[in-house]
Amino acid sequence: MTTQREIRISTRGRGTYDLTADVQAAVRDAGIDVGMCNVFVRHTSASLMLCENADPAVMRDLETFMARIAPDGDPANTHTAEGPDDMPAHIRSIITHADLNLPVRAGRCDLGTWQGIYLWEHRRAPHRRKVTVTVTG
Amino acid sequence: MTTQREIRISTRGRGTYDLTADVQAAVRDAGIDVGMCNVFVRHTSASLMLCENADPAVMRDLETFMARIAPDGDPANTHTAEGPDDMPAHIRSIITHADLNLPVRAGRCDLGTWQGIYLWEHRRAPHRRKVTVTVTG
Amino acid sequence: MTTQREIRISTRGRGTYDLTADVQAAVRDAGIDVGMCNVFVRHTSASLMLCENADPAVMRDLETFMARIAPDGDPANTHTAEGPDDMPAHIRSIITHADLNLPVRAGRCDLGTWQGIYLWEHRRAPHRRKVTVTVTG
Numbered sequence: 001m002t003t004q005r006e007i008r009i010s011t012r013g014r015g016t017y018d019l020t021a022d023v024q025a026a027v028r029d030a031g032i033d034v035g036m037c038n039v040f041v042r043h044t045s046a047s048l049m050l051c052e053n054a055d056p057a058v059m060r061d062l063e064t065f066m067a068r069i070a071p072d073g074d075p076a077n078t079h080t081a082e083g084p085d086d087m088p089a090h091i092r093s094i095i096t097h098a099d100l101n102l103p104v105r106a107g108r109c110d111l112g113t114w115q116g117i118y119l120w121e122h123r124r125a126p127h128r129r130k131v132t133v134t135v136t137g
Numbered sequence: 138m139t140t141q142r143e144i145r146i147s148t149r150g151r152g153t154y155d156l157t158a159d160v161q162a163a164v165r166d167a168g169i170d171v172g173m174c175n176v177f178v179r180h181t182s183a184s185l186m187l188c189e190n191a192d193p194a195v196m197r198d199l200e201t202f203m204a205r206i207a208p209d210g211d212p213a214n215t216h217t218a219e220g221p222d223d224m225p226a227h228i229r230s231i232i233t234h235a236d237l238n239l240p241v242r243a244g245r246c247d248l249g250t251w252q253g254i255y256l257w258e259h260r261r262a263p264h265r266r267k268v269t270v271t272v273t274g
Numbered sequence: 275m276t277t278q279r280e281i282r283i284s285t286r287g288r289g290t291y292d293l294t295a296d297v298q299a300a301v302r303d304a305g306i307d308v309g310m311c312n313v314f315v316r317h318t319s320a321s322l323m324l325c326e327n328a329d330p331a332v333m334r335d336l337e338t339f340m341a342r343i344a345p346d347g348d349p350a351n352t353h354t355a356e357g358p359d360d361m362p363a364h365i366r367s368i369i370t371h372a373d374l375n376l377p378v379r380a381g382r383c384d385l386g387t388w389q390g391i392y393l394w395e396h397r398r399a400p401h402r403r404k405v406t407v408t409v410t411g
Contacts, residue, residue, distance in 0.1 A: 002171050002274055004242060034276045036312055036408060038173055040240050042249030044189040050372045052318040052364055057353035061361050062368065064350050069206060069343060076201050079194035087198050090189055094199065098187045098252075099238045101373045103314050103408040105278060110406060112316030115372075132247060134173060134240040136273070136410070137276055139308050139411055141379060175310055177377050179386030181326040206343060213338050216331035224335050227326055231336065235324045235389075236375045269384060271310060271377040273410070 003030040007131040011121040014085070016049065016059045019131065020117045024108055026133040035137015037109050039100045039117060042130045045089035046121050047096040053116030066092050072124075089122035096120060104137055140167040144268040148258040151222070153186065153196045156268065157254045161245055163270040172274015174246050176237040176254060179267045182226035183258050184233040190253030203229050209261075226259035233257060241274055277304040281405040285395040288359070290323065290333045293405065294391045300407040301382055309411015311383050313374045313391060316404045319363035320395050321370040327390030340366050346398075363396035370394060378411055 005026045009017055019039070027037050041048050052058045070091040073084035080086055100117065102109040111117075119129060142163045146154055156176070164174050178185050189195045207228040210221035217223055237254065239246040248254075256266060279300045283291055293313070301311050315322050326332045344365040347358035354360055374391065376383040385391075393403060 002173075004171055004240060034278055034408075036173075036276075036310075036410060038238050038240060040238070040247075042247070042252065044187065044249070044251050049368050050318065051368060052353075055353050055355070058361070058364055061351050061353050062365065065344065065365050068350070070202065076205070077198050079189075079192050079198050081192070087195070090195055091199065091202050094186050094188060095232050095369050097234075097371075101238050101312050101314070101375050103278060103312060103406045105406070110314075110316070112318070112404070114318050115316065130249070132240045132242070134171075136173060139310075141308055141377060173310075175375050175377060177375070177384075179384070179389065181324065181386070181388050207339065213342070214335050216326075216329050216335050218329070224332070227332055228336065228339050231323050231325060232369050234371075238375050267386070269377045269379070271308075273310060 002136045005133045007133060009119055009129045011127050011129060013124050013126050014121055016118040016120050018116055019119055023117050023133055027104055027108055027135050030135035032104060032137035033107055035104045037102045037104050038134040040132045041098050044093055045123050046119060046129050047093040047098060048100050049096055049118045049120050050100060050115050051118055052114050054114060085124045092122045139273045142270045144270060146256055146266045148264050148266060150261050150263050151258055153255040153257050155253055156256055160254050160270055164241055164245055164272050167272035169241060169274035170244055172241045174239045174241050175271040177269045178235050181230055182260050183256060183266050184230040184235060185237050186233055186255045186257050187237060187252050188255055189251050191251060222261045229259045276410045279407045281407060283393055283403045285401050285403060287398050287400050288395055290392040290394050292390055293393055297391050297407055298382055301378055301409050304409035306378060306411035307381055309378045311376045311378050312408040314406045315372050318367055319397050320393060320403050321367040321372060322374050323370055323392045323394050324374060324389050325392055326388050328388060359398045366396045
């Protein structure tokens with residue numbers, strides 16, 4: 001049995017957005033006990049991340065890391081039509097994840113204690129993002 | 138129901154190769170409406186990527202990025218038996234993806250408008266690469 | 275049909291731990307011919323990797339690479355409650371993988387000749403890690 005749901009997120013620009021409750025609700029509504037949950041972002045300048053969910057400093061440090069290895073306005077970039085954060089957003093996306101695949105056990109994604117599911121908006125401007133959740137079991 | 142197909146790609150060396158049509162054909166031939174599609178590369182020096190499919194400059198900039206963080210001939214590398222691009226190819230592979238997991242909706246991978254599925258060859262010489270497509274639904 | 279198993283690994287600190295035999299045993303015991311195998315790590319400071327399984331120098335070079343882009347004790351990090359390797363462990367995890375999704379063919383994960391499945395412990399101290407293997411087919 002496969003069920004599918006779309007989650008829409010209006011971002012306020014670069015940063016992380018906690019999707020854990022939305023994804024767990026999709027799994028609960030699917031009514032399965034054991035199976036798999038796929039979370040998929042339909043964009044190339046935003047990505048998904050499983051990350052520590054307790055200390056907001058982790059997210060700030062992740063932004064600092066990304067700004068160092070893929071800085072906005074990097075003169076090495078030639079794909080700049082949409083601005084200085086365009087190509088860095090693609091780079092950040094390809095070294096993180098467009099899909100997460102989470103085991104379902106006892107009717108929920110069987111995450112570790114400290115794992116949260118996040119959308120990571122890599123563009124500076126607000127965007128409307130679509131995430132598809134597919135539950136199989 | 139699970140169906141499986143192998144795609145073979147003869148690369149011309151480092152660069153990206155669009156697999157989108159081949160993967161969509163595998164899904165179409167599977168004859169399912171809703172489900173999942175797994176794309177898997179059976180190598181450790183080539184990888185998979187979902188990336189912006191409109192501007193070739195994106196691919197060039199991605200190569201520039203990778204050449205900066207994992208340059209060929211890096212004196213830090215000790216695994217050099219197959220040449221200066223051997224270890225960089227492994228590094229590029231582990232920070233991108235060996236598998237992509239794409240939701241199927243209405244009989245096709247439900248990609249975003251700008252998402253293409255690419256094999257990324259990380260070795261400089263031409264290689265024969267094998268990709269397995271598994272469709273479940 | 276979905277079967278699920280937990281693998282527990284007591285790490286001796288930072289480094290890679292080969293899970294290939296354990297994962298293949300879970301697939302064999304599931305008794306399916308064709309399907310999918312999901313491997314999932316329930317932590318945010320350890321990750322999974324498909325990597326070249328022949329030359330130990332690859333693992334050493336990967337550690338060198340990670341130490342360069344996400345060094346322990348980086349003054350840019352503010353999330354340091356658990357020590358100088360705390361935030362680097364999160365960074366290393368998010369640019370590698372919490373989940374691997376492997377096609378099953380002829381009753382086993384259809385890996386390439388040189389692909390091994392590894393847990394990558396990113397913390398310096400020994401940890402007890404849990405990995406969930408879910409086989410569907």
